[in-house]
């Protein structure tokens with residue numbers, strides 16, 4: 001059901017690769033709620049992903065950008081404002097990639113040049129994006145910026161590897177930049193800490209099924225789906241959350257505050 005929450009709003013959605021991607025669902029939801037958007041992804045992802053089909057479905061365009069390149073980000077923002085006709089009301093950062101995870105390197109045997117690349121793609125890209133938006137004065141007053149994160153920033157999930165530090169850095173950038181953007185233009189910056197979700201990035205983590213099932217059983221509401229994450233993003237982009245900023249918002253069915261759940265012991269309550 002649509003509520004017209006984003007009627008007349010304009011935004012950029014990063015990270016839609018295929019129809020499993022959380023960003024794919026966010027893009028669909030934003031348009032359903034009345035927004036107009038541009039879509040973006042790394043040039044390499046455009047070749048093997050399905051983002052062009054999404055653009056056609058949503059009457060949108062795809063503007064390629066490697067999120068680690070400030071030049072690409074500048075071009076993306078310029079082209080998005082030209083296409084959408086003015087400043088942006090919301091931006092979704094949904095980017096994550098770890099070379100050490102992808103190549104199966106253990107946390108105790110990290111390749112540091114890969115680790116730096118991981119930080120650049122998964123965390124620095126968020127600062128680069130916000131700094132480029134800020135310097136171009138590309139966000140409208142009371143706009144909203146959201147990045148997706150995971151609870152491994154706070155707790156130890158051994159197989160999440162260097163992505164844990166990437167997410168800690170990402171969340172810190174949201175707090176620090178949220179201060180500056182709030183002072184300058186009342187722009188909100190938040191991270192949404194999402195449940196394990198079956199996507200290309202998610203299922204690339206070793207033992208993902210165990211992550212997923214454990215969180216699902218531990219959470220009183222069960223894991224949050226990608227569609228439910230899209231609903232939450234729409235609220236965060238809407239005018240209904242204007243004073244929420246610099247937060248890490250758990251969207252995890254209650255997982256983050258659980259200690260023990262009797263479901264693990266087959267006990268009835």
Ligand SMILES: NC(=O)c1ccc[n+]([C@@H]2O[C@H](COP(=O)([O-])OP(=O)(O)OC[C@H]3O[C@@H](n4cnc5c(N)ncnc54)[C@H](O)[C@@H]3O)[C@@H](O)[C@H]2O)c1
Nearest residue numbers: 015017021022045067095096148149196197199200201202
């Ligand atoms: N899937 C999960 O379990 C889960 C849980 C919590 C948070 N998240 C986060 O959600 C976000 C979206 O991931 P997803 O799970 O939908 O997986 P996904 O694989 O569908 O999306 C990751 C995206 O990052 C893009 N990307 C990688 N390198 C890039 C670059 N240099 N420039 C631009 N884009 C680049 C990929 O092309 C892809 O579209 C990520 O930040 C991820 O860490 C995922």
